[in-house]
Amino acid sequence: MAVKGAKSSISQRRVLDAAARIFRDSGYAGTTMRAVADEAGLQAGSLYYHYKGKDELISAVLDSGVSQVATLVKDALAALPATATGRQRIETAIEAHIAAIIAVGDYTLATRRVFGQVPQAIRTRHMRLRDAYGAFWDQLFEDVRAAGEMRPDADLKLCRLFVLGALNWTAEWYKPGAASIHDIAGTFGTLVLDGLLQPAPQPASRGRARAPRGSDHALLSTAAR
Amino acid sequence: MAVKGAKSSISQRRVLDAAARIFRDSGYAGTTMRAVADEAGLQAGSLYYHYKGKDELISAVLDSGVSQVATLVKDALAALPATATGRQRIETAIEAHIAAIIAVGDYTLATRRVFGQVPQAIRTRHMRLRDAYGAFWDQLFEDVRAAGEMRPDADLKLCRLFVLGALNWTAEWYKPGAASIHDIAGTFGTLVLDGLLQPAPQPASRGRARAPRGSDHALLSTAAR
DNA sequence: GTCTATATTCAGATAGAC
């Protein structure tokens, strides 16, 4: 498994961080033990004291990435007051997820890029972790719908895939200098919750237009916290 | 460049299709000329008659993928009547994009997975194509906003990144047996255009609620937080 | 724990026969 418990634990972590960066840049096959060792300030042979080989290394990177993100997002939601609205819960989850994947960007980008290339056995085992995190979002959406805040006709499974796909993509283009995580989350939250179009009545295009109505929507502030 | 014009052109294409599949499954470094040759029904050495080497091969896969998608989406939009609403145009673009990336799935998945790993020079050159396609979507969004159909406050650049990120992700999980492309596009279109939440007034979560445009009601809940 | 070897395997690319 990913965690070995014993061993030095600090060298262990240094090697894992280095591996995440190299896997991110070079992919699975492109990552050499030499490059990881260099990045960690070691010689190639020394890695084998900490990890049995390349496969155990990538496995640890994969699992560590999701676990960290899942923990950060769940903690953020748990910190909300019990009275939080569905809107607030989803907004919080969106911002926490973006913040998390950027905080552990080396791991999430590495995962994204190598996932299709790692050996089946590793991928299958890792998928359990990912699916559990997806189920967490499914539950969040279903709770909000059960509370009556959500359009009742949406296919929530598809919506979750859509939202997480978009959120994960942020790690690819986010640059510290540009839009802040808070602003990005605000824009995405409004898009996901309220949509792009004017809520004012529009001519319906074909069947699926919802009944328009002149309601007002909350405008997510883009002001700094 | 990717296109050589001369040569056999049919073998050329067979090799390119094979390369897309292998790059998709094995990543950049993990793809061997031998594997591509196998997939194409050739011997390794024979590939070098069609492409100068691995780099020219990945370059061709990259460019061919975006080009095909861009063409399909632009054609779909061009086929709309001039009277089409912004909603219809965005819905059409969404469905066409999803259909396109699935139709050329080997290429788009390969691109997604190897992009971070190809040599800088190739990546930089290829980015011009991708950026041009992104600009096409930016223009679409801006046109719809200029027509007054869109919420005026959205950051359209961010929204475009969000939407394309989510759409591209569909190629990763789409399975022919499950939801149809049309249904997926319908769900995504509604999510992007109308949002997940009930259009009825909801308590604002943070920031201030937007001033109501219409004058037909005054139920403006105070910004709770 | 980390080092310096080194064995073994396999990659990209070329040369020249057919």
Added chain:
DNA sequence: GTCTATCTGAATATAGAC
């Protein structure tokens, strides 16, 4: 156009010194 054969470099992983 496609083949076989081969050069050359580099990767994983191991062994054993420190």
